[in-house]
Amino acid sequence: MSGSAITAVEKLETGIPGFEHVSVGGLPKGRTCLLSGTAGSSKTVFAVQFLVEGIRRGEGGVFVTFEESPENIMSNMLSFGWNLEQFVGDGKLAFVDASPQPEQELVEAGSYDLGALLARIEYAVGKVQGQRVSVDSLGAVFSQFSDVATVRGELYRMAVALKKMAVTALLTAERTEEYGPLARFGVEEFVADNVIILRNVLDDEKRRRTLEILKFRGTDHAKGEFPFTVIPGEGVVIIPLSETKLEQKSSTLRVTSGNHTLDEMCGGGFFRDSIILVSGATGCGKTLLVTAFVSGAQQQDDRCLLFAFEESREQLFRNASGWGMDFETMEQEGRLKVVCVYPEVMGLEDHLIRMKKEIRAFKPTRVAVDSLSALERVSTGKSFREFVIGITSFIKHQEIVGLFSSTTPTLLGGASITEEHISTITDSILLLRYVEMFGEMRRGITVLKMRGSMHDKGIREYAIDGQGMHIGAQFHGIAGILSGQPMQISQPEIERMGSLFREELGE
Amino acid sequence: MNKFRLTLYVTGHTPRSEKGIRNLQRICAEELQGKYEMTVIDVLEQPQLAEDQKILATPTLVKELPPPLRRVIGDLSDTEKVLLGLDIAAVGESNEGRGK
Numbered sequence: 001m002s003g004s005a006i007t008a009v010e011k012l013e014t015g016i017p018g019f020e021h022v023s024v025g026g027l028p029k030g031r032t033c034l035l036s037g038t039a040g041s042s043k044t045v046f047a048v049q050f051l052v053e054g055i056r057r058g059e060g061g062v063f064v065t066f067e068e069s070p071e072n073i074m075s076n077m078l079s080f081g082w083n084l085e086q087f088v089g090d091g092k093l094a095f096v097d098a099s100p101q102p103e104q105e106l107v108e109a110g111s112y113d114l115g116a117l118l119a120r121i122e123y124a125v126g127k128v129q130g131q132r133v134s135v136d137s138l139g140a141v142f143s144q145f146s147d148v149a150t151v152r153g154e155l156y157r158m159a160v161a162l163k164k165m166a167v168t169a170l171l172t173a174e175r176t177e178e179y180g181p182l183a184r185f186g187v188e189e190f191v192a193d194n195v196i197i198l199r200n201v202l203d204d205e206k207r208r209r210t211l212e213i214l215k216f217r218g219t220d221h222a223k224g225e226f227p228f229t230v231i232p233g234e235g236v237v238i239i240p241l242s243e244t245k246l247e248q249k250s251s252t253l254r255v256t257s258g259n260h261t262l263d264e265m266c267g268g269g270f271f272r273d274s275i276i277l278v279s280g281a282t283g284c285g286k287t288l289l290v291t292a293f294v295s296g297a298q299q300q301d302d303r304c305l306l307f308a309f310e311e312s313r314e315q316l317f318r319n320a321s322g323w324g325m326d327f328e329t330m331e332q333e334g335r336l337k338v339v340c341v342y343p344e345v346m347g348l349e350d351h352l353i354r355m356k357k358e359i360r361a362f363k364p365t366r367v368a369v370d371s372l373s374a375l376e377r378v379s380t381g382k383s384f385r386e387f388v389i390g391i392t393s394f395i396k397h398q399e400i401v402g403l404f405s406s407t408t409p410t411l412l413g414g415a416s417i418t419e420e421h422i423s424t425i426t427d428s429i430l431l432l433r434y435v436e437m438f439g440e441m442r443r444g445i446t447v448l449k450m451r452g453s454m455h456d457k458g459i460r461e462y463a464i465d466g467q468g469m470h471i472g473a474q475f476h477g478i479a480g481i482l483s484g485q486p487m488q489i490s491q492p493e494i495e496r497m498g499s500l501f502r503e504e505l506g507e
Numbered sequence: 508m509n510k511f512r513l514t515l516y517v518t519g520h521t522p523r524s525e526k527g528i529r530n531l532q533r534i535c536a537e538e539l540q541g542k543y544e545m546t547v548i549d550v551l552e553q554p555q556l557a558e559d560q561k562i563l564a565t566p567t568l569v570k571e572l573p574p575p576l577r578r579v580i581g582d583l584s585d586t587e588k589v590l591l592g593l594d595i596a597a598v599g600e601s602n603e604g605r606g607k
Contacts, residue, residue, distance in 0.1 A: 119554045145564070
């Protein structure tokens with residue numbers, strides 16, 4: 001059983017970003033692995049990248065192609081920055097071209113085997129001292145020959161030969177359904193030890209790519225589907241959700257929220273390595289709070305990275321100067337970087353990778369995202385949940401403070417899907433709510449949750465003017481603000497309720 | 508009539524290889540009456556040649572001359588198909604029996 005604690009199977013680090021985590025160290029070394037997926041699931045890219053990463057580590061690679069010509073593959077892979085032609089010239093990569101030759105008619109007269117193919121593979125492996133072999137794709141062999149039984153037998157012989165050569169091999173196979181039989185032509189029967197599935201599911205008009213390791217015989221791997229994306233210049237990037245384990249040190253260091261009263265409500269500011277969610281309806285001052293948080297970097301000599309998904313850079317800067325905060329100077333001093341992107345320009349997986357890249361490059365001490373709910377509209381619920389977990393765990397791992405804003409769909413009260421996903425991950429939640437009182441709209445702020453710290457439990461009124469946000473006193477005599485149905489309670493009633501609890505406590 | 512230049516690719520000295528060679532010799536003797544040049548290549552010994560010619564299956568018979576270039580795979584036990592594949596008999600351009 002694969003559950004045995006004694007595992008002698010060595011792993012080969014593939015170098016494909018994220019794969020080592022999902023596979024717990026890489027592909028089983030010296031074995032063959034089936035890579036199955038539907039058309040367009042990036043099998044070929046994965047298979048080529050596997051070789052390219054090996055070549056970068058000094059391991060020779062052999063690519064056996066049954067489908068596309070080597071010339072086609074070489075030109076297609078240039079967009080990922082992989083110069084295969086040069087690798088071939090340097091003797092690090094060899095192609096075994098078994099693609100159909102349409103100009104040559106082929107007549108079958110009697111029984112045959114694929115001995116020449118095996119000889120060529122073996123020859124190529126010897127030529128480049130290959131340690132990695134990719135075969136793309138098994139199903140295409142069947143279309144070249146009429147004798148299915150022979151081809152099956154010969155492919156089995158090939159799998160055995162690859163094992164004997166002690167190379168780590170990736171054999172791709174196509175399947176017709178995302179959740180159906182493993183592969184066509186029953187090829188999984190002879191490369192059954194290790195199986196990886198690539199999926200490209202259309203869900204709610206959005207494509208979602210995932211990778212799943214179905215089995216690794218005799219060795220461990222992470223279970224379930226992991227999202228991945230294919231990026232120009234990089235190739236396949238797998239996004240492991242639990243890459244960062246919950247083992248961050250927690251800091252007792254506080255940083256300012258940019259608003260003095262809010263700092264007091266939070267018991268002295270936000271923790272240095274915490275995630276804060278600001279939730280509120282449209283127009284209630286979320287962006288102001290984000291802006292204040294950004295300018296907080298000015299006071300403590302730290303650096304802020306702002307991801308804006310709703311407003312342009314000009315709008316943000318104008319708003320900030322309207323509240324008396326000078327983003328331009330901060331930017332010139334290198335203490336602020338604003339990244340403005342429309343959520344629609346790319347998939348959420350790509351956003352995540354890009355954000356991580358920006359954070360790594362700028363090395364900020366605080367990160368603000370305005371707003372998370374704007375990203376929600378470009379993805380499926382599942383992708384969004386993974387994105388939120390991915391970005392928050394990454395930020396926490398960097399031991400920096402992250403502020404996320406989120407728009408509630410209703411004006412009064414209410415929660416959003418965003419909060420549903422993020423609320424358990426965040427360390428602090430700030431609620432901004434409209435309060436309808438005596439025929440006018442007023443605004444209330446409360447610290448709903450603050451992990452590891454005392455905080456103000458009251459709902460306090462705030463006002464916005466040219467100087468920013470001014471947090472005032474607690475709402476008195478009002479109940480039901482958070483539910484969106486504020487009710488005035490008369491003074492005697494409050495006293496009566498208070499005494500009720502006192503009696504219960506035995507006073 | 509032009510000379511036929513035929514190359515047969517085989518894998519080692521297996522019964523299938525021997526059978527392919529014997530069949531080819533027989534067909535050549537019966538049908539080509541000395542107007543041929545025949546080479547046998549063992550892909551285990553000369554894999555680069557198999558690579559250059561993109562040979563997958565063995566035995567593979569390649570008719571290099573006269574044009575057009577033709578390939579027949581298998582142990583050549585089906586004489587009719589061999590002749591058809593090599594475009595020798597006056598079978599014409601019938602597609603019957605050709606590999607898919």
